[in-house]
Amino acid sequence: MAKVTVHYTDYFRQTIQRLREDGLLLVTADREGKPNVMTIGWGTIGSVWGRPMFIVLVRPSRFSFSRLEENPDFTVNVPPYELAAAAAHCGKVSGRDHDKFREMGLTVVPARQVRAPIIEQCVVHYECRTVHRNDVAPSALAQAIADEFYPRDDYHRVYFGEILACYADENAAERLRAPSGPFAMMP
Ligand SMILES: Cc1cc2nc3c(=O)[nH]c(=O)nc-3n(C[C@H](O)[C@H](O)[C@H](O)COP(=O)(O)O)c2cc1C
Numbered sequence: 001m002a003k004v005t006v007h008y009t010d011y012f013r014q015t016i017q018r019l020r021e022d023g024l025l026l027v028t029a030d031r032e033g034k035p036n037v038m039t040i041g042w043g044t045i046g047s048v049w050g051r052p053m054f055i056v057l058v059r060p061s062r063f064s065f066s067r068l069e070e071n072p073d074f075t076v077n078v079p080p081y082e083l084a085a086a087a088a089h090c091g092k093v094s095g096r097d098h099d100k101f102r103e104m105g106l107t108v109v110p111a112r113q114v115r116a117p118i119i120e121q122c123v124v125h126y127e128c129r130t131v132h133r134n135d136v137a138p139s140a141l142a143q144a145i146a147d148e149f150y151p152r153d154d155y156h157r158v159y160f161g162e163i164l165a166c167y168a169d170e171n172a173a174e175r176l177r178a179p180s181g182p183f184a185m186m187p
Helices: 013-022 063-070 081-090 100-104 143-149
Strands: 004-006 024-029 035-040 043-048 050-056 073-078 125-134 157-168
Touching: 013 043, 013 125, 024 063, 024 081, 024 100, 035 050, 035 063, 035 081, 035 100, 043 157, 050 063, 050 073, 050 125, 063 157, 073 157, 081 100
Parallel strands: none
Antiparallel strands: 004 157, 024 035, 024 073, 043 050, 050 157, 073 125, 125 157
């Protein structure tokens, strides 16, 4: 499937929808280029410092965290509905002791601009380079959110990734249409 360059906001709605459903696939790589993948359910796309930005939140306990500290580049890949099981697996086991690409049959392909690959079977790809990072500040966080999401004080690090390239399958809108009929997602 040919991948065509798109504007970083072209698939905003579908990207946020998939983020809230099965999650997106965040690919990082170590200094030597060895990749890892994890599922993310939190993040946003916007404009900061006049630059297109993909902001992701990663807890320090993740293997991906150590990769991001080593190499600022990452890609965010939007999985089609057929990859729901892969998203679940990549959100459950760690790259410390699993080769999630092999286990789920995910094909890595070199990115166009950054030193972390993309996942071929995904539909939309954002290539990013971290330009800022900060930690969620407990003292500045609403108590209700702290109570609900951080009972173990494992506050996320927030990575601001400048989007250096964005491209998608030619039939991306079709591939990201929510399934209908008996297999449709429940609200
Ligand atoms: C749907 C879903 C969304 C998730 N979102 C995030 C997230 O935004 N940030 C995060 O740190 N972990 C998130 N996780 C958990 C990681 O994906 C999970 O801990 C993963 O095994 C980490 O892999 P790694 O150790 O190879 O980096 C999510 C898991 C699932 C299933």
